[in-house]
Amino acid sequence: DEQYELASPETAAVLKRTVEALMERGAIVRNLENLGERALPYKISKHNHRHRRGGYFLVDLEGPPSIVSTMMDHLGRDIDIIRRAFIKYPVSKTEECSGIVPVNCEDKLIPKKK
């Protein structure tokens, strides 16, 4: 996720820069989502400027793990990006949820000998 300053043409320029940088390092960009623009939950000071509003974007990408450190470095130098992060793609496992399993207290009481 990245958070940008206001003004649409600048925002578009930043996004374009970022996606190009990603593709340059060999990542495949699958999707780019705009999570909206709103007031930040708390004021963030970055690059000598106290930010109060920001736009949230989510980039869906596939790539080698070696990109992460280089990209974090690259995005850190971009003044228009307030906060950057790489998150593992969430795997939705909720279909197997079988409810609360009753704990067998007897087994827990007796220490297991390995």
Add this chain to the structure above:
Amino acid sequence: MGARASCAQRVLGEADMAALAVAGGRRCCRWVPALMWERPCRLQHQQAAAESDLPIEMENPYEEPPKRCILCGINVDYKNVQLLSQFVSPYTGRIYGRHITGLCNKKQKEISKAIKRAHILGFMPVMFKNPSFLTDPKICNVKY
């Protein structure tokens, strides 16, 4: 006294010998030690042949379905700030413990991790609850 014990478990011990000695001359003995009392005893080979009075083995028909917590089956996401804010105190912004939320282990951990992630990424305020979510339905057992 003739041999009484029919069960294989009975063994003539010293007490029995003493009893026999006491009742020596008399034919009808009143005092019989408990060991010599005749009790109905079914041998192993007789038990199987007897009518099966034993309970039929089956799954518990009255078994209740496994209890589910409120988030069972719901996917927890760090972007879903409204859901996460329901498990956070409105005054201090602290995450409620397991005894308050009533969630199962897995879901409590997931919510906790998602809230912390949302804090860091700038989705959710840290020290308080977002005022627009204050009127949300109460899930946790908190008494304000």
